[in-house]
Amino acid sequence: MSTPALADVASGYRAARTLPLRVELARQLKRRRTMVMFGILAALPFVLVAAFAIGGDPEGRGDRVTLMDTATASGANFAAVSLFVSAGFLLVIPVALFCGDTVASEAGWSSLRYLLAAPVPRARLLWSKLAVGLGLSLAAMVLLPVVALAVGTAAYGWGPLAIPTGGSLAAGTAAQRLAVVVAYVFVSQLVTAGLAFWLSTRTDAPLGAVGGAVGLTIVGNVLDAVTALGDWRHFLPAHWQFAWADAVQPRPEWSGMIQGTAVSVTYALVLFALAFRGFARKDIVS
Structure with a gap:
């Protein structure tokens, strides 16, 4: 028995050419929340410099010296401290925002069904929005240390990265290690991206998606603080979020970052797969 003929499509139509990345990127860059988020991240280093100028140089706690205590040693130290104070929560916000607002906002505007009727295949729409969301998230994470390095160098000078445990890294080596840190922080936030x-x-409701991802990330941080869980905490992405500190040592240790990467990527792939699977079967009415 012959297969029924497929419905005719418009001449020149190619599903792979619908909703190009450059179009989606331009749409997202023009949104106010994108500009506000980038503005906040770019302003943070200036706020920290002002805080140190008002409060004076950070002081060690007795014989214990932390990364925060070396913040004003050089521009590299200032960039590392900026990442340290923001990685736990602040950098979660742009990831949840860019990845959680992207599809839900179209539904909230009642434009999602029109995009699919364009017609943009569902998988193509999700791939475009996910790629742009992750790209903007990475840009946000790169923006913060780059601005911090520039501001810190202007305020405290260009020099080696002083390590709290003793020793230092040459400025060039420190810049390379900070690039590794940014890459790891991005990978560790893939779980939040997947949730969002x-x-x-x-x-x-975009706020529900963004808030839900941030809330679940906070729950993970709280659970990691429960020492009674023992080795079960090793399965929590939050347990490895500061493993990047091993990269800013005279002899970097990679085992923690490797384990953290494996956990984060595994969770993220499952969540992305659930998103594609559920959206493919969803009845779009918005």
Whole structure:
């Protein structure tokens, strides 16, 4: 028995050419929340410099010296401290925002069904939005240390990265290690990106997707603080979020970052797969 003929499509139509990345990127860059988020991250180093200028140089706690205590040693130290104070929570916000708002906002504007009727295949729409969301998240994470390095160098000078445990890294080596740190922080935030993106395909409320991802990330941090869980905490992405500190040592240790990467990527792939699977079967009415 012959297969029924497929419906005719418009001449020149190519599913792979619908919703190009450059179009989606331009749409997202023009949104006010994108500009506000980038503005906040770019302003943070200036706020920290002002705080140190008002409060004076950080002082060690007795015989214990922390990374925060070396913040004004050089521009490299200032950039490392900026990452340290923001990696736990502040950098979660742009990831949740860019990946959680992307699909839900279209549903909230009642434009999602029109995009799919364009027609943009569902998988193509999700791939475009996910790629742009992750790209903007990475840009946000790169922006902070780059601005911090420039501001810190102007305020405290260009020099080696002083290590709290003793010793230092040459400025060039420190810049390379900070690049590794940024890459690891981005990978560690893939779980938040996966949560936000999955929730974005499940709700028409952008705030629900963004807030849900941030809330679940906070829950993970709280659970990691429960020492009674013992080795079970090793399965929590939050347990490895500061493993990047091993990269700013005279002899870097990679085992913690490797384990953290494996955990984060595994969770993220599962969440992304759930998002694509659920959206493919979802009845779009918005």
